[in-house]
């Protein structure tokens with residue numbers, strides 16, 4: 001089984017969608033824990049993120065790897081539900097690309113990586129208003145509101161989420177995590193976000209830390 005799991009990780013890292021899906025189905029049918037299978041997605045995601053950051057992988061690789069991750073997550077989903085595992089998850093995240101912005105490749109990678117790390121994610125899609133985001137976060141009892149922002153003209157969308165939370169007296173209830181090409185750590189802190197991350201892999205590490213800090217508070 002360990003050998004098959006390591007083969008699965010290799011298939012995921014190489015972005016082999018069909019092989020990843022077939023191997024995941026095979027090990028799950030043989031009784032592997034869905035969490036163990038998703039742990040391979042998490043490990044593969046870190047490896048792929050590093051390759052991307054090192055310039056070894058390009059956008060096309062990320063998209064293929066993202067699709068491989070999704071195929072494995074889809075295969076593991078019924079097993080997770082049947083076992084009642086993973087329902088609590090590591091934490092609950094409401095994710096969206098901000099108002100006015102339709103870029104979704106980075107956001108979708110963040111979604112895949114968070115799900116691979118056992119977060120329960122409500123993906124609201126693109127061009128989402130602050131009002132709708134805060135409403136959803138309240139509705140699902142989120143821990144984190146995660147925002148993707150690719151354009152300088154849509155950075156106001158991030159600010160609006162922080163202001164909407166302040167206005168409703170909810171600022172301490174949710175951690176706000178932001179990322180995307182138009183953002184940086186200094187700006188994120190300046191406008192009142194809790195955290196910023198440069199990549200989906202880093203974002204997943206930061207999300208874990210945010211959930212831990214909140215649990216200990």
Ligand code: B12
Pocket residue numbers: 059062100101102103104105106107109110146147148149150151152153177178179180181182196197198199200201202203204
């Ligand atoms: C592909 C692309 C498009 C595609 C988007 C397809 C899609 N489905 O997303 C299309 C062609 C539709 C498009 C449209 C436009 N685009 Co465009 N686009 C890009 C491009 C080339 C790549 C973006 C991308 O997918 N990158 C790859 C992903 C993997 O990277 P990423 O998004 O940065 O995400 C990573 C991290 O940032 C991080 N991350 C991202 N989000 C989040 C969120 C969280 C919570 C965390 C933790 C991390 C995180 O993790 C990701 C993975 O590691 C960028 C150039 C660039 N350098 O970004 C321009 C770019 C963003 N676009 C730009 C512009 C101007 C536009 C248009 C206005 C063009 C036009 N005249 O119509 C429209 C805007 C439409 C709109 N209203 O949104 C500008 C923005 C300039 C600015 N600073 O404001 C850019 C920078 C190009 C440029 N240099 O001018 N675009």
